[in-house]
Amino acid sequence: MRLATTLSVLVLGAGGVGHAVVTSLDGGIGRVDPFRDMKNRPQGSRGTNILLVGTDGRDKITSEEKRKYRLGGAPCHCTDTIMMVHVSAERDRVSVVSLPRDSYAEVPEHTDEAGQHHVKHPVKLNAAYAEGGPALSVRTIENATGLKIDHYLEVDFTSFMKTVDVVGGVQICTARPLKDSFTGLDLTAGTHQLNGGEALQYVRSRHTDGSADLGRMQRQQRFLAALIAKATSNGVLLNPVKFREVASSLLSSVRADEGFGVEEMLNFASAMKGFSPSSSDFTTVPLGQLNIQVKGVGSTVKWDDAKAKKLFQLLRDDKPLAPHAPPPKAAPKDAKPPRKNPGSIVEVDPARIKVQVYNGTRTDGLGQRVDDALQATGFKTTGSPRPSANLAMRRTLIEYDPRWDRSAGSLAIALPGSELRPVKGLGAMMKVTAGADFKDVVPVRAEEQPQGDFGTVTGDKVVCP
Known part of the structure; x- marks a missing residue:
């Protein structure tokens, strides 16, 4: 202090x-x-x-x-x-x-x-x-x-x-x-x-x-x-x-x-x-x-x-x-500006959260788009989305085992507006069913990113994005 x-x-x-x-x-x-x-x-x-x-x-x-x-x-x-x-x-x-x-x-x-x-x-x-x-x-x-x-x-x-x-x-x-x-x-x-x-x-x-x-x-x-x-x-x-x-x-x-x-x-x-x-x-x-x-x-x-x-x-x-x-090296004049938002801070590192994606709509390729977007921000997806038994989902749904509620909360930040539904016995794998309301995945990052042998963090990794 x-x-x-x-x-x-x-x-x-x-x-x-x-x-x-x-x-x-x-x-x-x-x-x-x-x-x-x-x-x-x-x-x-x-x-x-x-x-x-x-x-x-x-x-x-x-x-x-x-x-x-x-x-x-x-x-x-x-x-x-x-x-x-x-x-x-x-x-x-x-x-x-x-x-x-x-x-x-x-x-x-x-x-x-x-x-x-x-x-x-x-x-x-x-x-x-x-x-x-x-x-x-x-x-x-x-x-x-x-x-x-x-x-x-x-x-x-x-x-x-x-x-x-x-x-x-x-x-x-x-x-x-x-x-x-x-x-x-x-x-x-x-x-x-x-x-x-x-x-x-x-x-x-x-x-x-x-x-x-x-x-x-x-x-x-x-x-x-x-x-x-x-x-x-x-x-x-x-x-x-x-x-x-x-x-x-x-x-x-x-x-x-x-x-x-x-x-x-x-x-x-x-x-x-x-x-x-x-x-x-x-x-x-x-x-x-x-x-x-x-x-x-x-x-x-x-x-x-x-x-x-x-x-x-x-x-x-x-x-x-x-x-x-x-x-950082000097960027060329015609280069695109760097992404300013490194991601919203979440409690659990996305790399520790396993996700199986389902497509809950009749929109071809939506499941793969959601899977790719979650993977791009660090979540451990299966890479093989599946069709849902219900193809009339209006709202994206996250199903999770209550024992992994902190992981579910972190996933929900990446999918704003989604519904969280606890399912006992589901295990560590989160189940995401993409609904018609899906627009994009919000980038997220872990609250801290320890490095080296001593759990060290650099100052830029712990300030607000």
Whole structure:
């Protein structure tokens, strides 16, 4: 969640607005010293590693907003969002790895500010901040990942909400309804324009389904991709007045190490003029065991050590976490414009949905046309449509086994206006009977398209079509 705030500084600064517009903003950044007295640190990476942590600070949020967006509880002053952000040496790519806050970790031996000595002991990852602030968080995460952290950035609820509002809101798509009584989130399936408070609900929600923190981290990543898309497409970068307004909101509640100010952010940004959602990739550290009970700590999640080590080695070597599409080549003048709509987002990947098509009319070739169109958008059709016993179908019919209702719902989005009819015992194969109302198949795509060994997604794959 808080990564959206800070990474946007880099993206916004790429507009070439000029140092004079933002230099004065440096004084608004709170300063911390997370690297004090650190010894025996990991070897540096090619590129830059930024530790992003988000706290639940809400001091500047109004009472009305706290009631509306369910922010009335007392802040725990803990890090409920932890991300490792790697900016490539060429400044042409950003990789974001979410670290679950309940990850099993071990804080190193240390002496706290009161002078009390602590031996090495197990904790949940987010507890390192509560115990020893930014410095202990950095040491704990460096030990866990083997990565040297170059910069530290910490953001709270307040600047997050302001940032979303000042860019005019962010568009989010969901293939399923999302409702969380704890945060007040209530979204129907489809596309939504979220303001700052609503976006905060979206990225904070943990109780929309059984995925808990893992689902929340995926939503945070999708939100960030959407914010990048908005910031790079609506003129913010080229408007000095708007830029200053956005930058002021971004930095108003940020804390950073002394070496990372506005000037340094602009140095990053100056080399990122071509940055877009496709320039970013997102993943979560690979997990091995869930709900591991640790005495005195509680329920934790443990990383898959082998896969996590491989992931962090890729960051250290400055390599992408997933294949990136090459930059588009210049099209000939007489070429047709590319298709702008990559497809409506559906909950189940069409490639996992089996379909048998029937022609329910007397129109020759209709069954084959429907089969070809469904296959073209990714559905796994049989390729051999059959005539229906009823050739007087006015409305296209989808018959499905209730056990595959999510697949049926995804298929129905591709066939707007069709009737959904559950049939117990039908099995995994969907049955589509084309009626006289059939016009065309709407292109669809899966909600996410993980790639590589780590379930990585690039930003352009998770924004709204």
